[in-house]
Amino acid sequence: MAEKKLLLWLSQLACNANAHSLLNHPSLEEFQKSFDWLYHPLLPSLSSLDEILDNYEEMECDILLIDGALCAGLSKKGVRMRDMLEHFAKSCSHILTVGTCATYGGIFSAGGEDRSGLHFDGEKRLDGFSDFFEKSISLPGCPVHPEIVVSVITALAQGGSLPLDSYRRPKEYYGYTVHDGCSRNEYFEYKIDRHDFGHLEGCMFYEHGCRGTYSAGSCNMILWNGVSSKTRVGEPCHGCTEADFPTRGLWRTEKHMGIPARLPLGVSKRAYLSLAGVAKAFRIDRFHRRILEDEE
Amino acid sequence: MEEKRDRKIQIVVGALKLFAEKGYYRSTIPDIAGSLGMSSGNLYNYFHSKEELAQEAIRYISSYLAIRIREVNESKKSSREKIEDIVRIYFETARDEPQMIDFFLRVYLSNREVFSDGCEGMVCVNEFITEIMIFFEEGVANEELRNQDFFTAFGLFMGYLGGMVFLYGERMLPKALESYIEDISENIYRALGV
Numbered sequence: 001m002a003e004k005k006l007l008l009w010l011s012q013l014a015c016n017a018n019a020h021s022l023l024n025h026p027s028l029e030e031f032q033k034s035f036d037w038l039y040h041p042l043l044p045s046l047s048s049l050d051e052i053l054d055n056y057e058e059m060e061c062d063i064l065l066i067d068g069a070l071c072a073g074l075s076k077k078g079v080r081m082r083d084m085l086e087h088f089a090k091s092c093s094h095i096l097t098v099g100t101c102a103t104y105g106g107i108f109s110a111g112g113e114d115r116s117g118l119h120f121d122g123e124k125r126l127d128g129f130s131d132f133f134e135k136s137i138s139l140p141g142c143p144v145h146p147e148i149v150v151s152v153i154t155a156l157a158q159g160g161s162l163p164l165d166s167y168r169r170p171k172e173y174y175g176y177t178v179h180d181g182c183s184r185n186e187y188f189e190y191k192i193d194r195h196d197f198g199h200l201e202g203c204m205f206y207e208h209g210c211r212g213t214y215s216a217g218s219c220n221m222i223l224w225n226g227v228s229s230k231t232r233v234g235e236p237c238h239g240c241t242e243a244d245f246p247t248r249g250l251w252r253t254e255k256h257m258g259i260p261a262r263l264p265l266g267v268s269k270r271a272y273l274s275l276a277g278v279a280k281a282f283r284i285d286r287f288h289r290r291i292l293e294d295e296e
Numbered sequence: 297m298e299e300k301r302d303r304k305i306q307i308v309v310g311a312l313k314l315f316a317e318k319g320y321y322r323s324t325i326p327d328i329a330g331s332l333g334m335s336s337g338n339l340y341n342y343f344h345s346k347e348e349l350a351q352e353a354i355r356y357i358s359s360y361l362a363i364r365i366r367e368v369n370e371s372k373k374s375s376r377e378k379i380e381d382i383v384r385i386y387f388e389t390a391r392d393e394p395q396m397i398d399f400f401l402r403v404y405l406s407n408r409e410v411f412s413d414g415c416e417g418m419v420c421v422n423e424f425i426t427e428i429m430i431f432f433e434e435g436v437a438n439e440e441l442r443n444q445d446f447f448t449a450f451g452l453f454m455g456y457l458g459g460m461v462f463l464y465g466e467r468m469l470p471k472a473l474e475s476y477i478e479d480i481s482e483n484i485y486r487a488l489g490v
């Protein structure tokens with residue numbers, strides 16, 4: 001068997017949700033047998049964080065996973081996190097920014113000017129680590145879906161190539177929108193505005209702030225814990241994989257004279273409104289009845 | 297195909313003129329055919345009923361206005377200037393093609409039963425409504441118009457214009473319709489502006 005690849009998980013300003021999310025992968029044990037962690041905050045590792053902080057200059061890894069927002073002045077035990085990142089980034093073959101904070105700054109970057117993702121500050125491209133841009137892959141999400149982390153690491157270890165978008169997100173997972181596969185699609189198609197929290201029916205695009213039609217992600221195709229997704233259970237997608245996350249007013253659709261201010265990805269206003277006008281003209285009774293209601 | 301389409305439009309245009317003169321309910325298919333110099337049998341090759349013709353007529357009018365408002369929407373003008381352009385389009389249509397606005401106000405809005413099967417909701421005036429929506433949406437996005445429900449804004453804008461054109465049609469306006477454009481545009485802007 002080929003030598004096991006060595007993984008290193010380095011947390012910056014992080015809440016650890018990405019690390020926890022990984023624990024939910026149904027085949028984590030199998031995954032663990034195929035890789036070694038030089039360090040992971042929650043999983044059995046070859047070294048402790050102390051050992052890494054003391055001796056990192058003599059260490060290397062194959063795949064570097066960065067979690068959390070980068071913060072200019074952040075240091076641990078007197079070691080500047082930035083120096084340590086740069087050291088491992090030079091020798092590793094791939095860098096994964098795990099989660100939205102490491103990718104674009106996310107929620108943590110709202111707390112200070114000196115915080116950002118590895119290559120992006122929101123939508124803005126940064127120069128600081130640009131030497132490593134080509135070996136970086138972005139896996140945003142708040143948290144990132146564990147299946148994406150495990151599959152991407154496995155693909156990289158096997159030498160597979162991953163087509164990426166302009167934020168360096170693998171298209172296989174981020175080339176879709178969260179809307180793809182949502183169980184509420186029919187309500188969207190026929191423009192049934194009505195949605196009540198806690199119910200199976202209705203689409204949250206019109207009133208309740210769903211960002212699924214313009215947020216990259218496969219939440220409705222690779223279900224969470226293999227069971228469900230936010231939108232399927234009746235919680236709007238907050239667009240946690242996107243550079244502008246977190247926005248404000250997450251449960252409310254911003255509208256201009258009744259027209260949603262943001263439209264499905266790439267769809268022009270004229271195209272959207274023409275189709276919506278046609279769909280709205282018809283009343284389809286099925287969509288106005290509760291799915292679980294008794295038939296007459 | 298193209299030829300049939302052109303012919304259908306000719307019939308619609310002719311029928312609209314007749315409706316304006318005689319009234320929609322008093323105009324029969326033989327009257328319409330006669331006014332176009334064609335036989336009723338031939339007209340039935342294009343439209344199976346007067347309702348079908350009426351529905352095509354309202355789509356034609358909606359599209360006529362939409363094409364012109366779309367040009368306004370695609371211009372770089374302010375919402376204030378766009379309001380004036382739209383008012384002008386509406387009034388010029390009422391002056392030059394009175395049968396169109398007449399049909400819209402007197403037939404389409406007043407006889408919904410003619411349109412219930414085939415023109416559900418606003419589907420036959422969709423092109424026109426879409427352009428008005430785009431105008432409103434952009435006005436709010438550019439912070440020129442006050443954000444509100446679509447129909448409160450639409451009713452104010454179109455109800456006002458419809459009312460003026462109605463008065464014009466009844467010959468109750470002392471001055472030429474165009475002479476009201478500036479003041480009416482200003483009123484609409486003051487009502488809808490931020």
Ligand code: SF4
Nearest residue numbers: 179182203204210212
């Ligand atoms: S709830 Fe959101 S993801 Fe689901 S159909 Fe509506 S817009 Fe799409």
Ligand code: SF4
Nearest residue numbers: 217219237238239240
């Ligand atoms: S549904 Fe939207 S907010 Fe929720 S995890 Fe997926 S991308 Fe993030």
